Amino acid sequence: MTAAKNNPKPAAAPTSFQSPKGMHDVLPADQYAWDVVRDAVRRISEQYHFTRIDTTLLEPEQLFAQSLGASSDVVERQMFTLRTRGDDALVLRPEGTASIARAYIQHGLSQLPKPLRLYYIGSMFRYEQPQAGRFRQFTQAGFEVIGGDDDPMYDAQTILTTCRLMESLKLAKLIVKLNSIGCKTCRPVYRKKLVDFYKNRNSKSSTICKDCERRLTANPLRLLDCKNEACIEIKKNAPISLNSICAYCKAHFKGVLEYLDELNIPYVLDHYLVRGLDYYNRTVFEIFLDREDARGLAASTPDIALAGGGRYDYLMPLLGGRDTPAVGAAAGLERLVDVLKMLDLVRPSPLTPQLFLIHIGDLAKKKSLSIIELLRREGIDVGESLGKESLKSQLRAADKSRAHYALIFGQKEALEEGIIIRDLQTGAQETVPLTHVVHELRRRLK
Numbered sequence: 001m002t003a004a005k006n007n008p009k010p011a012a013a014p015t016s017f018q019s020p021k022g023m024h025d026v027l028p029a030d031q032y033a034w035d036v037v038r039d040a041v042r043r044i045s046e047q048y049h050f051t052r053i054d055t056t057l058l059e060p061e062q063l064f065a066q067s068l069g070a071s072s073d074v075v076e077r078q079m080f081t082l083r084t085r086g087d088d089a090l091v092l093r094p095e096g097t098a099s100i101a102r103a104y105i106q107h108g109l110s111q112l113p114k115p116l117r118l119y120y121i122g123s124m125f126r127y128e129q130p131q132a133g134r135f136r137q138f139t140q141a142g143f144e145v146i147g148g149d150d151d152p153m154y155d156a157q158t159i160l161t162t163c164r165l166m167e168s169l170k171l172a173k174l175i176v177k178l179n180s181i182g183c184k185t186c187r188p189v190y191r192k193k194l195v196d197f198y199k200n201r202n203s204k205s206s207t208i209c210k211d212c213e214r215r216l217t218a219n220p221l222r223l224l225d226c227k228n229e230a231c232i233e234i235k236k237n238a239p240i241s242l243n244s245i246c247a248y249c250k251a252h253f254k255g256v257l258e259y260l261d262e263l264n265i266p267y268v269l270d271h272y273l274v275r276g277l278d279y280y281n282r283t284v285f286e287i288f289l290d291r292e293d294a295r296g297l298a299a300s301t302p303d304i305a306l307a308g309g310g311r312y313d314y315l316m317p318l319l320g321g322r323d324t325p326a327v328g329a330a331a332g333l334e335r336l337v338d339v340l341k342m343l344d345l346v347r348p349s350p351l352t353p354q355l356f357l358i359h360i361g362d363l364a365k366k367k368s369l370s371i372i373e374l375l376r377r378e379g380i381d382v383g384e385s386l387g388k389e390s391l392k393s394q395l396r397a398a399d400k401s402r403a404h405y406a407l408i409f410g411q412k413e414a415l416e417e418g419i420i421i422r423d424l425q426t427g428a429q430e431t432v433p434l435t436h437v438v439h440e441l442r443r444r445l446k
């Protein structure tokens with residue numbers, strides 16, 4: 001015998017795995033809250049005539065560089081990239097709009113009546129530093145209005161639909177922050193003012209962060225997005241886009257605001273809201289929960305952006321399609337679920353079966369499964385704990401289930417082909433033949 005056989009190596013301890021950083025399982029206890037949110041998305045989408053689209057989870061890497069912009073945070077540092085065996089560079093989609101634009105062009109959806117209203121619910125992936133409300137895998141529901149013209153009414157409708165989604169979840173007090181970042185014609189004027197401001201400012205006093213130094217040449221609007229404290233302080237004096245945008249963009253923005261006024265949707269102008277993606281033009285917006293209304297939230301909870309969006313008239317041409325005005329919004333479902341839970345706005349109602357079957361003895365147990373099956377096929381909701389043998393524990397389970405009736409099936413009933421129907425509230429009971437049980441139950445459950 002070899003030494004190895006005499007002293008077998010202890011088996012390596014099995015590795016215990018964890019879900020990847022920033023990615024979370026949705027456990028059974030949370031499924032109810034998720035269903036509430038997903039149902040609300042579906043209901044509101046139908047009500048506002050959005051039809052569902054599902055796009056692929058993986059997309060060509062270039063799709064996002066070309067649409068969001070190579071210098072956007074998402075493309076620069078947040079993409080989950082992989083190479084297939086065939087050497088294709090694919091990424092797990094970091095957002096939904098570019099994928100929808102890709103599908104719109106690929107499938108010739110411009111042939112459909114305009115504007116096309118689409119909605120989606122799906123997982124997105126961004127390699128971010130995980131923190132409260134910020135994950136690496138998260139779920140967005142989005143609304144897109146594509147084609148037709150660039151009527152500001154569509155911007156307002158998109159904001160309206162997103163707000164209605166929140167309101168239908170009882171999140172009524174919302175803050176819509178919005179801004180206009182202009183168009184191809186006027187944005188360069190603003191960009192130049194911004195660069196001049198930062199260059200002059202920088203040479204005199206406090207300095208912007210390293211990332212912003214780079215952004216100053218690559219994509220100066222993104223300096224306004226920076227979360228670095230020094231940069232936030234400097235931003236306070238930066239020029240605002242509304243002073244630089246052209247007359248057409250101003251009129252467009254005024255149009256959006258007038259529609260929102262008409263709809264009684266309160267909003268605040270956020271002059272430094274730019275949103276970090278290249279494809280946006282004119283209207284950009286974000287929707288926050290009003291903290292004053294969110295009484296259940298701890299004071300330390302940061303402001304929670306529930307949704308964001310904007311107009312993206314240039315996206316289709318960036319991807320090789322025709323000029324197509326479009327506007328859209330995306331809401332983060334993890335954040336919605338979390339907020340609903342924090343505010344105690346979702347509580348699973350206990351699943352109460354109409355009746356509960358209790359068996360006594362082996363013969364009864366053997367026949368119970370087919371009785372339950374018969375009743376369920378007839379649309380009668382039966383609870384059971386067939387795995388428990390003792391009468392006491394089955395009665396406890398029946399009581400917990402809050403069913404109105406118990407069906408009691410013992411040795412005697414099994415032999416005589418009968419079953420006891422017991423009203424658990426009054427204690428009244430009656431034995432009925434098995435052949436009549438459906439009829440008898442229907443009469444009682446009416």
Ligand code: AMP
Pocket residue numbers: 095126128133134135136137138139140305306307308309330331332333334335
């Ligand atoms: P964005 O696509 O960045 O405009 O985000 C739209 C919405 O998606 C945000 O308002 C959030 O509610 C949600 N969201 C964005 N990024 C994340 C993330 N990393 N984790 C969780 N939710 C996110």
